[in-house]
Every structure is written in C-alpha cells, then in structure tokens.
Amino acid sequence: APETEAPTEVPAATPEHTRTGMSKASLKQAYIDNLFYIQGRFREVATPHDLYMAAAFTVRDRMLDRWVKSAQVYKTSHARTVCYLSAEYLLGPHLANNLVNLGISEVARRAGEELDLDFEAILEEEEEPGLGNGGLGRLAACYMDSLATVQIPAIGYGIRYEFGIFDQDIQNGWQVERSDTWLRNGNPWEIPRPKISFPVRYGGHTEHSRDQAGRSRVRWVADMVVSGVAFDTPVLGYGVGNVNLLRLWKAEAPESFDFQVFNVGDYYGAVHAKIEAETISKVLYPNDEPEAGKELRLKQQYFFVSCSIQDMIRLHLNTVGPLETFHEKFVAQLNDTHPAIAVAELMRLLMDDHAMPWDAAWDITRNTFCYTNHTLLPEALETWSVALFERLLPRHLEIIYEINRRFLDTVRVRYLGDEARVARMSLIDETGGRRIRMAHLAVVGSRAVNGVAALHSELIKTTILKDFYEMSPERFHNVTNGVTPRRFIVVSNPRLAELITEFCGHDRWIRDLDCLRDLEEHAEDPALQARWREVKTAAKQDLALWLSQHGGVVLDPQTMMFDIQAKRMHEYKRQHLNVLHIIRVYQRLKQNPNLGMVPRAFIFGGKAAPGYYMAKLMIKLINSVAEVINNDPQVNGFIRVAFMADFNVKNGQRLYPAADLSEQISLAGKEASGTGNMKFSMNGALTVGTLDGANIEIRDEVGAENFFLFGMTAEEVRRKQAEGYRPWDYYHGDDELRSDIDLVTSGLFSHGDTNLFRPLADHLINQDPFMVLADYRAYLNCQDRISEVYDRPAEWDRMSILNVARMGKFSSDRSIRDYAERIWGIEPKPIGI
Ligand code: CBF
Known part of the structure; x- marks a missing residue:
C-alpha cells in the first residue's frame, strides 16, 4: 500500500495505545488529553497557541515511538x-512536515474536523x-x-x-x-x-x-x-x-x-x-x-x-x-x-x-x-x-x-x-x-x-x-x-502533489523522485495541461491573497505571469539586473501605452545582512520602484511589483508553488549551487538563468529547450575580467541601459531625491563587480522570448510539466x-x- 494512505479506522485487533495509535479515534483522544494534561486547558479557554501545542505533542508522541526503536537498533547493531x-x-515549521512523514496528514485533518478545529490556523501558529x-x-x-x-x-x-x-x-x-x-x-x-x-x-x-x-x-x-x-x-x-x-x-x-x-x-x-x-x-x-x-x-x-x-x-x-x-x-x-x-x-x-x-x-x-x-x-x-x-x-x-x-x-x-x-x-x-x-x-x-x-x-x-x-x-x-520533495512539494503544494499522484498512478515519486518521469508521457495531454494550469492558478490566488493582506499589493493571478526572485539579497545574485528589466518594461509602457504585453507581477523576497549597505539599498530600490509602478494607472494593469517581507521557510512555501518564472540570474561562477532554483522548478516554474551553479545541471536535465538561458559563461566572465572589464563602455554603448540607470538616479523613484540611489548606480557604472551591465542586453532579449512563450499556454504548460517530470536528480535523497x-x-x- 502507498505509504501515504491513511491508516484504516477499523479497530485494531489489539487496542491502540492513545499515545502512538494512528487511527482517527486515537488521534482525537490524544489531542484532547494533551490539551488537558500538558497545556492544562479545556477547549473553551484554549488559545490558538494551546491548540497548536496540543497538536504538536500529539504528533511528537508518535515520532518518539519510532525514535526510541531506531536508537535501540542503531546501538545494538x-x-x-x-x-x-x-x-x-x-x-x-515541523508540524505539517512530520504529519506527512508519518503518513497521517489526511487522518489528522479529519480528526481535526471532528474536533471542530481550524487545521490551517493551527499550522499557521507554529513559529x-x-x-x-x-x-x-x-x-x-x-x-x-x-x-x-x-x-x-x-x-x-x-x-x-x-x-x-x-x-x-x-x-x-x-x-x-x-x-x-x-x-x-x-x-x-x-x-x-x-x-x-x-x-x-x-x-x-x-x-x-x-x-x-x-x-x-x-x-x-x-x-x-x-x-x-x-x-x-x-x-x-x-x-x-x-x-x-x-x-x-x-x-x-x-x-x-x-x-x-x-x-x-x-x-x-x-x-x-x-x-x-x-x-x-x-x-x-x-x-x-x-x-x-x-x-x-x-x-x-x-x-x-x-x-x-x-x-x-x-x-x-x-x-x-x-x-x-x-x-x-x-x-x-x-x-x-x-x-x-x-x-x-x-x-x-x-x-x-x-x-x-x-x-x-x-x-x-x-x-x-x-x-x-x-x-x-x-x-x-x-x-x-x-x-x-x-x-x-x-x-x-x-x-x-x-x-x-x-x-x-x-x-x-x-x-x-x-x-x-x-x-x-x-x-x-x-x-x-x-x-x-x-x-x-x-x-x-x-x-x-x-x-x-x-x-x-x-x-x-x-x-x-x-x-x-x-x-x-x-x-x-x-x-x-538537492532539496527534499516532502517539504517542497508535498507540504508546500498539496494540490500539485495530488495531481502528480493521479497522473503517475502512484505516490512512489515522493520517495523516489526519478519516478516523476512517469509524467513525461502526459506533457502534451490537454487534460493534464488544463488541470496543471488550475493548480498553478490556485497557488497564485493563495499567494495574491496573502500578499494583499500582508503589504497591500494587489496582483491578478488570472492574467499576470508571476515572475519571482526569492533569495538572500546580494550583489552577486543580481536583484538589480531584475530591477533594470522592470524599469525597461515600465519605460516601454510609458512610451507606448498600447504595447499589448503579457501582464507580469514581479515578486521579490529576501533578507539583507544588517551590515550590508548595498543589499539594503537594493531592497529600498525595489520597494521604491514598486511604489511608482503600482500607483501609476497607465502601467499598473500590465505590471506590478511586490516585495514579500520576511522571506523564510514558511513564506518560501507560499512562493514556490505560485511561480511561473524563477529568476536565477547570478553572475556565472559566483553561485556555488543554489537550491531555490530546484524548489521553483519542482513546482513547475520555468527558469530564466545563467550558466551558474546547479542551473547548468537543471538545464541539462529538463532540456535546453525548456530553460531560458542568457548571459556569459564562467569562462567568458574570467576572460572579460582578465582583459579588464569596463562597465562604463556598456553604459555609454546602450541607450536603453543608460536611460534605465539614469531613471534610477533621476529622483522619480525617490520623491525627487537624486542622491538616494546614486551609490548603486555609480557602483554599476564604475565598478560593477558582478557584471550586471555586461549581461543586461542578453537578459532583456531573453525576457522578451519568455513573454512570447507565455502567450502560448499549451507550450508553456508542456515545458512546465517537463520541468517537474525531470527533477528527479535534485531530490536531496539522491544527494545523500x-x-x-x-x-x-x-x-x-x-x-x-
Ligand atoms: O550549498 C548550499 C548553498 O550554500 C550557500 O548558500 C552558502 O552559504 N555558501 C551558497 O551560496 C549556495 O550557492 C549553495 O546552494
């Protein structure tokens, strides 16, 4: 039987121990006991935190049983x-993940329903x-x-x-x-x-x-x-x-x-x-x-x-x-x-x-x-x-x-x-x-x-x-x-997990991610494609709702491509390259309001080290660009910008399922591997990326035709550095680039303050250690191709399905x-x- 199948509710031959039993009845009894004996609460006065603690102890007991046994076997052998x-x-967060690994998510959810508990609220309560x-x-x-x-x-x-x-x-x-x-x-x-x-x-x-x-x-x-x-x-x-x-x-x-x-x-x-x-x-x-x-x-x-x-x-x-x-x-x-x-x-x-x-x-x-x-x-x-x-x-x-x-x-x-x-x-x-x-x-x-x-x-x-x-x-x-498909598919994206299981005809893929290859034969099946799109849109809706409640940005999940860059803020990861593209699109729309482009939501998330001035300035720039664009009725029907505060594991789990496009745009040779690239791709996002870190292997696996590649190779970067890189030449040699950078310092995004973003612009024009300017044009061209493909849903969906189907290599089980x-x-x- 598949491991995730809910344990039967038929009473066992020997009575279950309420601390370890996996049936709905045992879970309910254990929950009530824990609320009473550990939290010292009865239902009417329990806080949301009490309800969470009771759930956590109920799950932990079931793990301890196996833990002690493992320790004994490891010791004696x-x-x-x-x-x-x-x-x-x-x-x-532990709770949802442990429920999945124990194979009792479903039965626990039903037990919760019968106890009149808000299961999602309990999961949210975990710090x-x-x-x-x-x-x-x-x-x-x-x-x-x-x-x-x-x-x-x-x-x-x-x-x-x-x-x-x-x-x-x-x-x-x-x-x-x-x-x-x-x-x-x-x-x-x-x-x-x-x-x-x-x-x-x-x-x-x-x-x-x-x-x-x-x-x-x-x-x-x-x-x-x-x-x-x-x-x-x-x-x-x-x-x-x-x-x-x-x-x-x-x-x-x-x-x-x-x-x-x-x-x-x-x-x-x-x-x-x-x-x-x-x-x-x-x-x-x-x-x-x-x-x-x-x-x-x-x-x-x-x-x-x-x-x-x-x-x-x-x-x-x-x-x-x-x-x-x-x-x-x-x-x-x-x-x-x-x-x-x-x-x-x-x-x-x-x-x-x-x-x-x-x-x-x-x-x-x-x-x-x-x-x-x-x-x-x-x-x-x-x-x-x-x-x-x-x-x-x-x-x-x-x-x-x-x-x-x-x-x-x-x-x-x-x-x-x-x-x-x-x-x-x-x-x-x-x-x-x-x-x-x-x-x-x-x-x-x-x-x-x-x-x-x-x-x-x-x-x-x-x-x-x-x-x-x-x-x-x-x-x-x-x-x-590699990354674990338990947390990054099953827990974060249950709808996708269900759909995969349905079309693969099994849930073995959760333990053996290579089995996702079984999806390949359905990549062009309109039935799967339609369902695939529904699942993605539902995840985008969830994210859009969350973002509107936490920061106030309103995004349209139906029409907009969700283009996401979520990772630590660092110059080598080149969030500023992404911003330059947004500014370019903004300028194009301003110049030609009838441009007829694929609407996009540009979404960012990431923390900057508290002492890293440039990274903090990039956050300010993103939010400043967002403020101008989101409030400009001439463009905000086509583009919007959102910065998700406090990118952490929990918030990552909201982002990965909702991405259409994953930004993996570090300068080649700088990102050792990256793992966000894997999490996005596993959830059906297509990648726009350089030949850096694990991007290269992701592209090899999913197929070059299913990956949006741009930019210099590590070897080209090395050569350019050796020859003496001169960002100034790029700045002067490309009118659009110059105009985008000049807009950053024009005061438009800073309430007239022409100095605020000057350090960022000056650094790009004069030093640009991560060669943003050298890759700018290739990135823009690639983004144009992406918009074209997104306009052909069947093609996009096929690429997205193939990305998921070919992610087996990037399970952390394989790494281990x-x-x-x-x-x-x-x-x-x-x-x-
Ligand atoms: O190997 C895991 C990750 O480690 C880093 O985050 C790091 O702290 N050195 C790298 O920057 C990533 O590329 C890498 O995936």
Whole structure:
C-alpha cells in the first residue's frame, strides 16, 4: 500500500495505545488529553497557541515511538553513523512536515474536523526555528530529512541559538530587523537533556611535561569554562521507521552563581559569568556569506564542535569501546569551514585526554572528517587571526602549527624548492597579519573534499584549492545539492502533489523522485495541461491573497505571469539586473501605452545582512520602484511589483508553488549551487538563468529547450575580467541601459531625491563587480522570448510539466545516496514501521 494512505479506522485487533495509535479515534483522544494534561486547558479557554501545542505533542508522541526503536537498533547493531556538523539548520515549521512523514496528514485533518478545529490556523501558529541564514542552513535541514528517509543513521550537531535569523519588516521601503524570539512560547519538538552536557574551555595557557614513560603530555589550563547542554529533536524519515537525531547545544554557565564572589557581596560579578557563558549560543550571525572576524563567532564554532566531538567520543566509548576504531563508527561531515576547528579538537581530545600518540590520532582524525565547500567568494573564505587563536584556543593553535609543519614537509618533498607553493598551501597566511586559513585546515584534516554542483566542484580545483587538487586529486568530489520533495512539494503544494499522484498512478515519486518521469508521457495531454494550469492558478490566488493582506499589493493571478526572485539579497545574485528589466518594461509602457504585453507581477523576497549597505539599498530600490509602478494607472494593469517581507521557510512555501518564472540570474561562477532554483522548478516554474551553479545541471536535465538561458559563461566572465572589464563602455554603448540607470538616479523613484540611489548606480557604472551591465542586453532579449512563450499556454504548460517530470536528480535523497556511496562508505540501516 502507498505509504501515504491513511491508516484504516477499523479497530485494531489489539487496542491502540492513545499515545502512538494512528487511527482517527486515537488521534482525537490524544489531542484532547494533551490539551488537558500538558497545556492544562479545556477547549473553551484554549488559545490558538494551546491548540497548536496540543497538536504538536500529539504528533511528537508518535515520532518518539519510532525514535526510541531506531536508537535501540542503531546501538545494538553498532551502526556506522554520519555526524553532520553544521553551524546552521534552517528547519522551517515541523508540524505539517512530520504529519506527512508519518503518513497521517489526511487522518489528522479529519480528526481535526471532528474536533471542530481550524487545521490551517493551527499550522499557521507554529513559529519556525530560523537557525540559519539561507542556502547552507536549509541544505542541512533537507539533508537531515533525507538521511532519515534513506535510512542512514545520523546525528546532526549544531547550535540552539536563542535568537535565530532576524525577522524582516519593511518600513518606508527599508528593511528593519526585529529579533527572532522563536523560543518565547516554548518549543514542543525538542527534548532537553540536562545530563548530556560537556565542559567547553577557552583561554589560558598550556603546560608541557613528560609522563613516567617519558611520553610528552600537555595540560591546557583554561581561564573560562562553559557547559554545553544537549537539546534533542527527532527527525523522522518519510514512510520509514527511521528517526534520526538533531542535537543542538545550548551554552550555560557551569554554576549559576559564583558563590565566592556572591558571598563578598558582588552580585553583579556573580551573575556576570553566567551571562557571558549564555551569550555564546544567544544569537545567529546574520550573514549569508560571512566575513570572518568576530571573536564571539569563533567561540560559537568551537563551542558546538567541542560538545559534539566529546559527545561522539562518549557514544563510542559506551557502545563500541577503544577509540582506535572511532573512524569506523563515525564519519563527520564538515558543512563548510564553520566547524573546521573540529580537526584540531579531535586531535586534542585523542592526544591530551586519551593519551594517544600523534600518528595514531592523526590517522583517526584524517579518516573521520570530510569537508564540503559552499562558496568561492573570497570574502566568505574564513580566516582567523593567529593572535585571536592564541588568546582563545592556545592548545589548538599548537596543534594547528604541528599539523602545518608536518603537512608542509610533505609538500616540500613533493615539490622540491617550490617555496611559493609552500606559502600558498600553508595553513597560516603570512601575507599581512598572520591568519589561519580554515579551508586549508579542513582540507588537510579530511579524507574527502566536495563542492556542491558540478561547475562549482570544477572551479574549486582550478581556483581556491588548486594546489591541493594537484597534490591529491583523488580526494576531490562533486555532490550536487538537492532539496527534499516532502517539504517542497508535498507540504508546500498539496494540490500539485495530488495531481502528480493521479497522473503517475502512484505516490512512489515522493520517495523516489526519478519516478516523476512517469509524467513525461502526459506533457502534451490537454487534460493534464488544463488541470496543471488550475493548480498553478490556485497557488497564485493563495499567494495574491496573502500578499494583499500582508503589504497591500494587489496582483491578478488570472492574467499576470508571476515572475519571482526569492533569495538572500546580494550583489552577486543580481536583484538589480531584475530591477533594470522592470524599469525597461515600465519605460516601454510609458512610451507606448498600447504595447499589448503579457501582464507580469514581479515578486521579490529576501533578507539583507544588517551590515550590508548595498543589499539594503537594493531592497529600498525595489520597494521604491514598486511604489511608482503600482500607483501609476497607465502601467499598473500590465505590471506590478511586490516585495514579500520576511522571506523564510514558511513564506518560501507560499512562493514556490505560485511561480511561473524563477529568476536565477547570478553572475556565472559566483553561485556555488543554489537550491531555490530546484524548489521553483519542482513546482513547475520555468527558469530564466545563467550558466551558474546547479542551473547548468537543471538545464541539462529538463532540456535546453525548456530553460531560458542568457548571459556569459564562467569562462567568458574570467576572460572579460582578465582583459579588464569596463562597465562604463556598456553604459555609454546602450541607450536603453543608460536611460534605465539614469531613471534610477533621476529622483522619480525617490520623491525627487537624486542622491538616494546614486551609490548603486555609480557602483554599476564604475565598478560593477558582478557584471550586471555586461549581461543586461542578453537578459532583456531573453525576457522578451519568455513573454512570447507565455502567450502560448499549451507550450508553456508542456515545458512546465517537463520541468517537474525531470527533477528527479535534485531530490536531496539522491544527494545523500551520493554522499553515502562515494564519500562516507555507509550502508542504510532500515527500520520498519
Ligand atoms: O550549498 C548550499 C548553498 O550554500 C550557500 O548558500 C552558502 O552559504 N555558501 C551558497 O551560496 C549556495 O550557492 C549553495 O546552494
């Protein structure tokens, strides 16, 4: 039977346990019990939040049943386990997703109806844990879902930030940040484990000595200790019994009060240590492509890494035994360089706490870690000043120096006399102030390195890690990113999910996305096309309604093409290229009101890092252009512009199903992969995109004829840069381009202020590091083609169906299988239901 089929309501032979039973009767009883016994409420006085909590506990109980069983099987079978080390998990709301993975969405909905509950309102009530910035954190969340679904034993380790990514308001067109207090009403999905706690030390000095056998020993005498306390969240696979563990660490002071200080009357001093400790897991740094620098960030990284490695050692000692086989039990995936300090931490723990000699410890360490790189942007490549390390992690600095000394010896042997290469490959950057290169530490300490899309993995080999690739090419891999179809189709777009199931004749596609190919034969079927269009229009209606209620923009879902760009605001993603196109269309309409064009709604969503001035100015520009266009009766029947405030997972789920066109227009070579491109395409949007990141593979899969390509290739970009790029020439060589940019600074969009947007325009004309002007004309031409095709609905629908049908490759289940087979060497451990 399909896994999603609602469990039968025929009473079971043995009575169901109300905490675990899946029938409607059990769910209703459990719900009422939870409302009463956990929330302490009866229906008449329950708040919407009480109603949500009761639902969450009802679902969680059903997961715990499988979770405990998984833990038992994993333990007794000594299952090899993946530890995913990530500073970010952008989880999104749990409730709807867990209902889908348990296979009880329908029966729960019916139980809710009988209890006279507003199911949608309950789902809306959930505050999402925004413990990540964007692509990298959301990828970690998709991978947790897929690890459980493909039945790989896994633990996700990270930080339980008290404040996640800020909430975004738009005031007067500007982004305003509000702190994200996601924990204020409690989090029903986590289980605190106060007894699973580890000390994490900072500062101080080291003392070197010899033990009785003459072996060298090191003692780290720290001057600050905090405790990391585990908070566990179960992560359920779809249609399987496997439940994995997401273990997030909260920082606490080892003692609430320093009583000695307290006794001498220094109350402030007594609580100071507590506050300082708790600060470590207080807040997520809100930069998508972070610039290195802040001491607290390094403290955070070391904090979660140290707790996680100590936990892995504890688990190993408890279940398997001697640490010599640690790397056989665990493989640890470093999600970017944020957890790279783990290499030095495992070495320290093995040598200093478990008396292992260097060579044995290094062998284990090198065989435990694998590293994923997620960016080529130079400003995002983490380095830390040696001075800061010396102050905060003196023992780790010694270990890094020793790793480096031994590693550089091997470089010297291999490339005799090539000291320039030695300097380039060193873990320490000696140019300018001395800094530790975290990517080099991650590469040297790992047995495998991978990029996140085919182009990106190739570029790694020829740019940032070229020397390392030349030295050991066999360690370099590609694993193209993927996203989970459970959240991004079944949960976000239930109408589409139903339609797919109907035309495929099965729902196997939810677990095996390649099965979507069964849709291909129906791509030209008018019956499917008509239904396809209905589903899309319904999603557009939902979004239009939501937008009109949250921001006031009115869009027409029937006539308008929904053209959406939703992602972090960043110059390399080129939201300003999109804006220039909107301005062009606006000018054309003003010049020729009878233009007869396909009406379009240009919709944006995305947060800017609070300190990123240009990105914030782009938000202001979009909203300013929106204000002019939406209020101009001469054009607003044809074009409208909307900015969806607070783009997060929940709001993303409103956007993906409603898009006709997905904007993936980064400068080629800059977007490592992108995953929004996959989410849109899976929901039937056609892509307008450059040959960047995973766009290339999406185009290969869906067919070049079903993808709107424009712009330079990465190689052309490289050449143009080498020749000396002169945006000024483009500005002067193209009248329409010049007029569009001049309109930005004319004051039209800024109530007469000709200075407001000048920094953006000047930057484009004089520097344009992301070559907006060079790609402008090709983009416009491509947009014209898009409008033509949209005017031929049958053709558009066929392309849209084929996009969905050919998205199998971009399931995160496939990515996880790739990791398991090619990098981790790990087998599934199936657990039945
Ligand atoms: O690999 C996941 C994503 O990571 C980023 O968001 C990142 O933070 N470095 C990249 O920018 C994306 O291209 C990538 O898809």
